[in-house]
Amino acid sequence: MAAIAQVKSRRPSLQLPVWKALLLSLPMLLISSFLWVPNLSGAGDSLALIAGIIALLGINTIFFFMLYTGKTDRYRAVMFIIIAIALPMDFIPWMIKTYGSMMLTDEIVYSGGASFCPLTMPMILIPALVKRVIIFPGELLPTMAHGAFSLMFIIWVAASLSVGMGWCSWVCLYGGWDEFFSRLRRKPLIKNIDRRWIYLPFGMLLAIVVLSAITFTPIYCEWFCPFKIATEFQAPVNLLTSIQVGIFVVLFIGLVVVLPILTRRRVQCGLFCPFGALQSFLNKINIFEVRVDLDKCSECKQCLRTCPTFSLDESSLKSGKTLITCTKCSKCIDGCPKGAAYYHIKGTSLKASPQTARILFVYAGFVLMLIFGGEIVNALYRIFKLITTGSML
Amino acid sequence: MKYIKSFLGYSIAVVCILISIMVGPMIGLLAEPFIKTTGLRLSPNYDGGEVRQTIDHAAYQTLVHRMVFDNTLIGERKEGFVQVEWAPLAALPAHIDEEVDVNGDNQADFRLVVDTANKQSVLTPYSSWVQELEGTYRFKNSMAVRVRLKNPAR
Amino acid sequence: MIQGFLLGLANGTTCLVFCIPVLVPFLLGEGKSVPNNLVTLSKFLGGRLGGYLLFGLLAWATGNFLSGAAGLQIPAYAIAYIGLAILLLTVGLRAPAPPASACVVKSAPAALRRWPALLPFGMGFLAGLKICPPMLLAFTGAANSGSLLGSLLLFLAFFLGTSIYFIPLSFLGAFARLPDLRIVGRFAAVIVALYYLFSGILMFAGGV
Numbered sequence: 001m002a003a004i005a006q007v008k009s010r011r012p013s014l015q016l017p018v019w020k021a022l023l024l025s026l027p028m029l030l031i032s033s034f035l036w037v038p039n040l041s042g043a044g045d046s047l048a049l050i051a052g053i054i055a056l057l058g059i060n061t062i063f064f065f066m067l068y069t070g071k072t073d074r075y076r077a078v079m080f081i082i083i084a085i086a087l088p089m090d091f092i093p094w095m096i097k098t099y100g101s102m103m104l105t106d107e108i109v110y111s112g113g114a115s116f117c118p119l120t121m122p123m124i125l126i127p128a129l130v131k132r133v134i135i136f137p138g139e140l141l142p143t144m145a146h147g148a149f150s151l152m153f154i155i156w157v158a159a160s161l162s163v164g165m166g167w168c169s170w171v172c173l174y175g176g177w178d179e180f181f182s183r184l185r186r187k188p189l190i191k192n193i194d195r196r197w198i199y200l201p202f203g204m205l206l207a208i209v210v211l212s213a214i215t216f217t218p219i220y221c222e223w224f225c226p227f228k229i230a231t232e233f234q235a236p237v238n239l240l241t242s243i244q245v246g247i248f249v250v251l252f253i254g255l256v257v258v259l260p261i262l263t264r265r266r267v268q269c270g271l272f273c274p275f276g277a278l279q280s281f282l283n284k285i286n287i288f289e290v291r292v293d294l295d296k297c298s299e300c301k302q303c304l305r306t307c308p309t310f311s312l313d314e315s316s317l318k319s320g321k322t323l324i325t326c327t328k329c330s331k332c333i334d335g336c337p338k339g340a341a342y343y344h345i346k347g348t349s350l351k352a353s354p355q356t357a358r359i360l361f362v363y364a365g366f367v368l369m370l371i372f373g374g375e376i377v378n379a380l381y382r383i384f385k386l387i388t389t390g391s392m393l
Numbered sequence: 394m395k396y397i398k399s400f401l402g403y404s405i406a407v408v409c410i411l412i413s414i415m416v417g418p419m420i421g422l423l424a425e426p427f428i429k430t431t432g433l434r435l436s437p438n439y440d441g442g443e444v445r446q447t448i449d450h451a452a453y454q455t456l457v458h459r460m461v462f463d464n465t466l467i468g469e470r471k472e473g474f475v476q477v478e479w480a481p482l483a484a485l486p487a488h489i490d491e492e493v494d495v496n497g498d499n500q501a502d503f504r505l506v507v508d509t510a511n512k513q514s515v516l517t518p519y520s521s522w523v524q525e526l527e528g529t530y531r532f533k534n535s536m537a538v539r540v541r542l543k544n545p546a547r
Numbered sequence: 548m549i550q551g552f553l554l555g556l557a558n559g560t561t562c563l564v565f566c567i568p569v570l571v572p573f574l575l576g577e578g579k580s581v582p583n584n585l586v587t588l589s590k591f592l593g594g595r596l597g598g599y600l601l602f603g604l605l606a607w608a609t610g611n612f613l614s615g616a617a618g619l620q621i622p623a624y625a626i627a628y629i630g631l632a633i634l635l636l637t638v639g640l641r642a643p644a645p646p647a648s649a650c651v652v653k654s655a656p657a658a659l660r661r662w663p664a665l666l667p668f669g670m671g672f673l674a675g676l677k678i679c680p681p682m683l684l685a686f687t688g689a690a691n692s693g694s695l696l697g698s699l700l701l702f703l704a705f706f707l708g709t710s711i712y713f714i715p716l717s718f719l720g721a722f723a724r725l726p727d728l729r730i731v732g733r734f735a736a737v738i739v740a741l742y743y744l745f746s747g748i749l750m751f752a753g754g755v
Contacts, residue, residue, distance in 0.1 A: 150424035158416035203734020347402030
């Protein structure tokens with residue numbers, strides 16, 4: 001134990017001096033204020049303003065500690081989990097207030113009232129290209145629903161350019177659930193997972209893209225998405241829709257709750273989600289990546305054992321790289337006893353400052369978190385409403 | 394060359410941060426031009442397709458959408474539907490009794506009797522390819538009925 | 548046609564799995580350059596296309612027969628869907644090597660060996676004739692199309708969709724990625740199988 005402590009204390013750290021961390025946090029304070037304050041000042045409700053100020057201070061504190069401690073993954077995960085929990089706390093009351101329940105009826109579907117989710121992107125692309133139609137019962141422009149296609153599409157393109165596969169650890173509205181349950185146990189109960197399962201998201205991607213194009217319906221949304229439990233789902237009015245509800249409940253419990261607890265890995269994200277598979281292809285055009293310095297690496301394989309999305313294997317480690325499924329969560333970077341793993345900007349020297357690359361990437365990722373991070377403000381506001389009026393609606 | 398690549402790398406990284414910052418404020422400005430330029434529209438399976446015919450009544454209108462047999466194929470499905478809508482909701486009478494021509498041949502293809510208060514409808518088909526009633530729906534500003542059809546062209 | 552192409556794209560890895568035991572030893576055994584491999588591959592694919600078009604003709608004839616027997620239509624398509632699902636599940640859940648009996652090409656007729664230039668064409672033709680899961684899928688789609696031209700075009704598009712996966716073979720270096728591709732294909736086969744199994748059962752049940 002003493003030896004481990006000694007090694008850990010010798011480990012090169014990404015920690016910053018307080019003054020430097022404060023200085024580097026200031027732009028984030030300005031950016032977050034610039035992005036959020038216009039919405040808050042238009043709210044016209046003092047509770048909303050208080051919720052906004054608390055959220056603003058909270059996220060900037062998280063960002064400061066992320067820079068100061070050098071522990072990117074720990075603080076990223078906190079923010080990621082908070083956003084995932086905030087989403088249903090805001091979305092479900094909104095559904096109940098607008099439609100009377102969180103269940104989608106045919107009337108809501110045929111009036112384009114379903115909220116558009118970014119996870120539908122793989123399915124809608126071919127029909128959109130071939131027939132210029134969007135095969136999802138949502139709005140194209142934001143008028144009524146919580147999220148419109150045009151907004152989600154633009155966010156998706158921007159995030160893909162900016163952070164690539166980093167979407168899955170920095171932007172995704174749902175990944176925080178997987179992240180949360182994967183951190184509950186100190187040690188995994190299931191350690192050996194057949195590596196062939198990492199191909200399931202790609203098989204899923206192929207299958208849903210083709211089936212959606214053939215059937216003209218969003219197959220993943222109708223049959224496979226476990227996160228409908230946190231947002232909206234088709235009302236179980238007949239055998240078919242009842243089966244669909246049963247499937248997503250089972251998938252949520254299995255892939256998002258039980259297996260992440262048992263394996264300490266993000267099973268839904270790493271072994272099932274087809275959107276992640278799509279993002280991993282787009283990752284090729286992203287400037288940020290995670291590398292391993294082979295001079296420092298002691299081949300302890302701690303990173304292989306802990307990577308939440310199975311994005312490191314023996315051969316990739318030997319070449320000092322991660323697999324295309326790397327979500328740039330920084331768990332390997334923070335956990336490496338030799339400080340061998342690091343963020344890197346493509347084109348720059350492999351010996352270039354890892355701290356610079358880390359700060360630049362963390363800025364890109366954290367700012368994108370703020371887009372959906374608005375859910376934190378809404379969720380806080382609803383909690384205050386619950387306390388003061390007895391209702392979250 | 395090494396320095397050029399390095400310079401480009403850092404520059405693109407900074408651009409990535411700028412994209413992240415600007416996407417929020419720019420969404421509102423980009424959304425409408427994006428939809429207009431691309432000509433994207435909602436699948437007719439959801440919005441009922443384009444309105445083919447509008448029939449004026451005293452206080453309300455009947456909107457007969459086109460028959461929908463859409464597919465990603467070049468071609469049509471064997472089965473589909475047609476949506477008939479009445480708007481505005483507030484001006485609708487308690488009962489609507491209307492014969493509808495969906496294929497534009499000036500011959501009624503079916504008759505609909507709609508109880509707008511109770512959201513109930515009765516369908517009387519006149520053509521063999523008119524199958525059954527799918528459902529009666531009350532939207533924000535209109536009432537609609539979907540009728541299942543067999544594709545008369547197939 | 549787009550449906551045929553997409554079906555081919557979705558299931559092309561399965562076609563690759565069935566055809567590789569035949570084609571790859573041939574290409575490796577010949578030990579020729581990439582351009583020569585491309586020529587051989589083209590002949591093989593040409594033969595496959597011939598087999599597929601013949602299948603398209605059969606599919607149209609079957610569809611024609613069924614359209615005159617209205618009571619048989621739905622059960623026939625339901626059985627086809629369920630049969631397809633079972634075949635796809637077999638591909639997805641068992642080991643990649645196909646059973647010898649499923650691959651007709653293994654016993655290339657002696658006549659072909661007399662004309663070496665025709666050998667890849669003949670192998671491809673026979674490979675195109677065997678009933679692997681993607682073929683059954685395309686068969687049901689083609690039988691449903693109602694016209695001979697539609698049926699042939701669907702199989703042509705299906706052939707194009709599957710052939711994309713064969714192109715890297717001419718470089719042989721693509722072997723390094725093949726195990727990954729096969730696993731992805733197997734997973735996709737199982738998922739598509741579940742969809743068609745459910746659709747077939749629904750057809751029998753007369754909907755929900």
